[in-house]
Amino acid sequence: MKKQWGIVKFIDLETFNNPYNGYLVNDTCSFGVEVFTVKTNSKAECLSLINSPITRKISLSFSNVSKPTSRIQSGLFPAGDYKWRVLFYANGCQLEGNKTNNIVSLFLVVDASTLAADTKLLVHYTFRMHDKRNGNYFERSDMGLFDSSPRGFREFMTQTKFKDIENGYVVGDTCHIDVELKVLGLVKVE
Template identity: 40%
Template sequence: METREATPAHFLIKIESFSLLEKCGIDKYETKVFAAGEYNWRLIIYPNGDNTVGEDCDYVSVHLAMADTSSILPANFEVNVVFSIFLFDQISDNYLPSLGITRRFHGMKSEWGFSKFISKEILLDPSNGYLVDDKCVFGAEVFVIKKEAVTECLYLKDVDIPYKHDFKISNFSKLQAAWESEKISAGDQDWYYIFIIKGNGKGAGRSVSIFLHSAAPPMSLLLPPNPSHRVSCRMRWKALTRKLQ
């Protein structure tokens, strides 16, 4: 199992008479409150395991719980955190961490943890260094995930029949710069095409360039532009050839 030297960032608790918890019938110990990520928390230690693993089990369970949820936080609160629980190895002077897990704390579920944090067999063996002279140290790190994500919505409109438009350009060979089509409607949007006769960009001088433009409705000219409003489309062109008589 991997260990680390750094002390847990947010909380430590030293239990000096661990065996007395069981002798005194203490099945659940709640630590004092500590702060992390603008919220209050506490560790809950179950010397004989929590309810999910049954009574008199062979594991010690350790949970993280939010404190003062009824008096401070709103009824619909929701906090997402990444947290780890630690156990101090007093021989190697290192900490044994749990795998960091991500959980959502809210009014219906304000406590999460590890039902099988460590087996009693490993904990009670003095050669492992976790329980020495009936003393052990637990720790915790809690990192709150702030809601700063950028959101995006993709709306795809089902179109059964593709839109088809035919254009006839008279005297094409006499055009010098560009030709602009009349306005067309497709997919609840107004559009128009621009033909660059002598090409544009990499096609300059070698090809005819064709661009599709969105024609904004008159009302939109009175409103500020919305950078999150995007319309996706696909177009296909086919040039018809005609034999000269």
């Protein structure tokens, strides 16, 4: 917390010493100061980085991706002391008022029961969707603070690209996604 506040140069010395300006009279000057104290209920966040980050790679298969299901979720999988799941929206994660999506959405979420209260995790994560026809993959990465809310990509890929047979992302109504996550640190709210 900053305990001193002020202005480094309030007025230049020449202006201050000039008797016609009236700042200095008989070698004396007066200053007025207003002090306001503000009560705050804010909390501090303390980030602790992990020396050897927890890394987890997992391969997941999502079936029936052509069905108009709003969401498909993976089972829980461990990464260190935490359990995670992937949320897959083959028809996009709908926002209120937006009924037409030409996107595929992917999110990662930590299971709240494995996360202490007032704690967040600093995580770098990567999703790789496999092209089973050509041996390639489509990849997106990000880093962020995780609490019990999902994080990821609302617009991971367009549905046009996803459903194109030549791209090979959907084979036999199934797609394969690798998830790699690194837990880099812990944020505690104090």
